[in-house]
Amino acid sequence: MSNDLYFIPIIAKALQQKDTDESLRQAFDEIESLGHQPDYQLGYQQFQEFMNIVNDHKKQHGPDLFENNALVALITELATSTFEGTDQEKQMILKSIQSHPQWQAEYDRLTAEMRELQQIPTGVSVSILRENEPFRSLTFTKSPDSKTIDKIVPGRYTVALATGRIIWQGLLAERDLIWTEAYPGRALRLSADTGEPEGEPTQQVSALEGDVVLRVFAGLESGRIEITMH
Numbered sequence: 001m002s003n004d005l006y007f008i009p010i011i012a013k014a015l016q017q018k019d020t021d022e023s024l025r026q027a028f029d030e031i032e033s034l035g036h037q038p039d040y041q042l043g044y045q046q047f048q049e050f051m052n053i054v055n056d057h058k059k060q061h062g063p064d065l066f067e068n069n070a071l072v073a074l075i076t077e078l079a080t081s082t083f084e085g086t087d088q089e090k091q092m093i094l095k096s097i098q099s100h101p102q103w104q105a106e107y108d109r110l111t112a113e114m115r116e117l118q119q120i121p122t123g124v125s126v127s128i129l130r131e132n133e134p135f136r137s138l139t140f141t142k143s144p145d146s147k148t149i150d151k152i153v154p155g156r157y158t159v160a161l162a163t164g165r166i167i168w169q170g171l172l173a174e175r176d177l178i179w180t181e182a183y184p185g186r187a188l189r190l191s192a193d194t195g196e197p198e199g200e201p202t203q204q205v206s207a208l209e210g211d212v213v214l215r216v217f218a219g220l221e222s223g224r225i226e227i228t229m230h
Contacts, residue, residue, distance in 0.1 A: 006040055007031045007047040008076060024093030038209055079110040123163035124229060129157050140229040150224040152177055152216070159214060159227070167207045168214055176202040176216050188220065201226075 014027035035044025078090065098104050125140040127134065128149060135157070138147045154177060158169040174181040181187055182202050189199075202223070203216040212227040 006043045011076065040066060041209065054179070076110065079107055126167070126227060126229075127160050127162060128225070129158040129160070132156075138227065139140050144228060144230045146226055146228040148220070148224050148226045150219075152223040152225055157225075159225075168205050171202075172203075172216060172223070177218055179220055180219035181219045 009169075010027045010031055011024075014023040017022055017023035021121065031044070034040040035047065036175050074210045078094065123139045126138045126140065128136045128138070136149050138149070152172060154173050156169070159167045161167065176182065179186075181198070183199065199218060201215040201220050203214075206212070207214070211230045213230075215226045215228075217224050217226065
């Protein structure tokens with residue numbers, strides 16, 4: 001299992017212990033501790049989403065199904081392909097689940113939601129807002145990839161994923177975007193390949209553990225933002 005779902009076997013193992021309350025506390029401590037490590041940060045976000053799903057389901061359908069912790073562990077293991085028993089044992093448990101409509105519904109729900117969590121996105125969408133109003137949107141379909149947004153004038157900008165998670169926000173002034181303000185007295189040189197002014201970034205920001213890099217460049221009458229997605 002990838003690090004994106006590292007919490008599943010930890011929870012399943014805890015639910016099979018005699019002292020479930022204590023084992024779950026230890027499991028959550030372990031999940032949170034691992035979640036601070038770079039390799040597990042996405043998995044920790046998945047864990048939080050997973051727990052929201054479970055809590056919502058309990059509110060809607062009541063806690064009866066969750067009283068039998070061993071059953072929850074088995075359903076979780078089967079739905080996420082982490083069951084370590086034999087094929088014969090797996091088939092016996094699946095038949096038992098199928099004989100109870102509520103158990104089957106829970107199994108189907110968890111299977112579908114775990115499949116959704118594991119899906120590889122076809123693209124990553126990024127939205128750019130100016131003064132809290134939609135300005136531009138970009139879609140990255142490969143990695144690494146760089147895209148440029150031009151005609152950037154002074155103002156407050158926000159760069160966010162389509163999910164709403166903010167990558168960066170801040171104020172871009174004339175000294176960031178206008179060549180004569182950024183480089184007083186320096187002659188303007190244009191790149192032969194792109195026609196863009198040649199110069200180092202006036203701002204550079206690394207976000208999401210380096211997975212996204214934003215660079216701001218000054219131009220003659222307006223600037224541009226270059227976003228690189230890893």
